[in-house]
Amino acid sequence: MDHFTYRDGLLNAEEVPIPLIAESVGTPFYVYSTATLERHYRVFEEALEGTDHLIAYSLKANGNLAVVATLARLGAGADVVSGGELARALAAGVPADRIVFSGVGKTSDEMREALRVGIRQFNVESEPELEALDQVARAMGKRAAVTIRVNPDVDAQTHEKISTGKAENKFGVPISRARQVYAHAGALEGIDIVGVDVHIGSQLTDLAPYESAFTKVAELTELLRADGHDIRRLDLGGGLGIPYQRSNAAPPLPFDYGALIKRTVGHLDCEIQIEPGRLIAGNAGLLVSSVIYRKEGEGRDFLVIDAAMNDLIRPAMYDAWHDIVPVREPGSDQPVAPVDVVGPVCETGDTFARTRDLPLMEAGDLLAFRSAGAYGAVMSSEYNSRPLIPEVLVNGAEFAVIRERPTYAEMLARDTVPQWLHRP
Numbered sequence: 322m323d324h325f326t327y328r329d330g331l332l333n334a335e336e337v338p339i340p341l342i343a344e345s346v347g348t349p350f351y352v353y354s355t356a357t358l359e360r361h362y363r364v365f366e367e368a369l370e371g372t373d374h375l376i377a378y379s380l381k382a383n384g385n386l387a388v389v390a391t392l393a394r395l396g397a398g399a400d401v402v403s404g405g406e407l408a409r410a411l412a413a414g415v416p417a418d419r420i421v422f423s424g425v426g427k428t429s430d431e432m433r434e435a436l437r438v439g440i441r442q443f444n445v446e447s448e449p450e451l452e453a454l455d456q457v458a459r460a461m462g463k464r465a466a467v468t469i470r471v472n473p474d475v476d477a478q479t480h481e482k483i484s485t486g487k488a489e490n491k492f493g494v495p496i497s498r499a500r501q502v503y504a505h506a507g508a509l510e511g512i513d514i515v516g517v518d519v520h521i522g523s524q525l526t527d528l529a530p531y532e533s534a535f536t537k538v539a540e541l542t543e544l545l546r547a548d549g550h551d552i553r554r555l556d557l558g559g560g561l562g563i564p565y566q567r568s569n570a571a572p573p574l575p576f577d578y579g580a581l582i583k584r585t586v587g588h589l590d591c592e593i594q595i596e597p598g599r600l601i602a603g604n605a606g607l608l609v610s611s612v613i614y615r616k617e618g619e620g621r622d623f624l625v626i627d628a629a630m631n632d633l634i635r636p637a638m639y640d641a642w643h644d645i646v647p648v649r650e651p652g653s654d655q656p657v658a659p660v661d662v663v664g665p666v667c668e669t670g671d672t673f674a675r676t677r678d679l680p681l682m683e684a685g686d687l688l689a690f691r692s693a694g695a696y697g698a699v700m701s702s703e704y705n706s707r708p709l710i711p712e713v714l715v716n717g718a719e720f721a722v723i724r725e726r727p728t729y730a731e732m733l734a735r736d737t738v739p740q741w742l743h744r745p
C-alpha cells in the first residue's frame with residue numbers, strides 16, 4: 322500500500338503531480354511520501370500491540386534527515402551501523418536512548434561516541450568486539466548495555482548477498498557458542514548484558530525462517546537465564562520483505578509477523594525490539610526519470626533514460642526487479658511492447674530491466690521506478706561524475722527538496738589538486 326496513484330491521468334505523490342516536481346527539480350530524482358512512511362511505521366506498531374516494544378527504524382534503508390525525522394516524530398527508535406548513521410539519527414531527533422548500534426566492525430571511536438551520547442544498546446557481533454567495547458567503556462567509567470548477536474544458522478531464503486543468518490555468513494557469533502560468549506561477557510566489568518539479538522537477512526518473503534530463528538532465540542534465552550544472565554530484551558532484527566512486483570504473491574504481512582513474534586518469544590516476558598528498514602521506506606519512494614532516447618537495436622528496443630546504476634544500483638547488484646510505470650497514465654487499450662530500460666553509464670550492467678512490457682514512451686516522457694525508497698538514494702554514487710540526484714519529500718499537497726542536487730562546481734570542489742601539480 323502506498324500513496325502514489327494516478328489522478329487526472331498523471332501519477333501523483335499524495336496530492337502532488339509528479340510532473341510538477343520534475344519541472345521544479347529536474348530529472349532524475351527520488352520522491353518520498355510522508356503518508357506512506359507513517360502508515361508503514363504504524364503497521365508495525367499495530368502488529369506489536371500488547372507487547373513492550375521498540376521499533377528501531379534501520380537507517381541504512383534511507384537515512385535522509387527528513388525521512389528519519391518523520392519517523393522520529395511518531396516515536397521510532399533507530400538502528401544504526403556507523404558513526405555517520407548515529408549522527409544522523411541524533412540530528413533527526415531520535416532520542417539517544419532509542420538508538421541501537423549494530424554492525425560487525427564498530428571502531429573504538431564509534432563506540433566512544435555512542436557511549437558519550439548514551440545510546441540504548443550495542444548489538445555485539447564477536448568476542449574481540451566485546452573486549453574492545455569493555456575497554457572503551459571502562460576507560461570512560463561507564464558500562465555498555467549489550468546484546469550479543471547470535472547466528473542461528475537459518476537459511477532466510479533470500480538473495481545470497483543479503484542473507485545473514487547462515488553459519489557461513491560473517492555476522493554474529495554461532496548460536497552453538499553463545500553460552501560461552503555470554504559467560505565471557507558476564508565477566509567483563511564494562512559490559513552490562515541486557516539481551517539477545519538476531520537478524521537473519523533482508524527481503525524475506527516467508528515467515529518460516531523467522532519462526533526457526535526466533536524459536537532458537539527463545540530456547541537460548543531460557544538457557545542464558547538458567548546460567549544467571551538477566552536477559553530482558555530481545556532484538557529480532559529487520560528483514561520483512563516488500564512486494565517489488567505487483568503481479569507476484571504478496572509477502573507476509575507485518576500483522577502475521579507480529580503474531581509470530583508473540584507466539585515464539587512472547588512467553589519470555591522480554592521487551593521486544595525490531596529493526597525494520599525496507600518495509601517502512603521501500604514502497605514510500607519512487608525514482609523518477611526521463612526518457613532520453615528510444616533506440617532500435619538488433620531485435621530489441623532500448624529506452625535510454627537519464628537515471629543510471631549510480632542512482633539505483635539494486636538491479637545491477639542483486640538482479641532486483643522494480644516495477645516501472647509511465648507517469649502519464651496509459652489508456653486501458655494502449656498497447657505494450659517489450660523494451661530494455663537502460664541508463665547512460667558505460668557498462669552493460671547499467672540495465673534496469675530487460676524485455677519489459679511497457680506502453681510506448683518517447684524522448685522526454687517521464688517514468689517512475691516503484692519501491693525505490695529503501696536502498697536507493699543511500700546506495701547511490703557519483704560514478705561517471707553524475708552528481709547525486711535530489712530527494713524530495715511530499716506531505717499532502719506540499720513538497721520540499723530534502724537533499725539538493727550538487728552543481729558540477731560543488732562536485733569538483735571536493736577534490737584537491739596538490740601543490741606540486743601547480744608548480745611549473
Ligand code: LLP
Binds near residue numbers: 379483524558600
Ligand atoms: N538490522 C540489521 C542488523 C541489518 O543488517 C539490516 C539490513 C536491517 C536491520 C534492516 O533490514 P530490512 O528490514 O531493511 O530488510 N542493500 C540491500 C539490503 C541490505 C540489507 C542489509 N541489512 C538491498 O538493496 O536489497
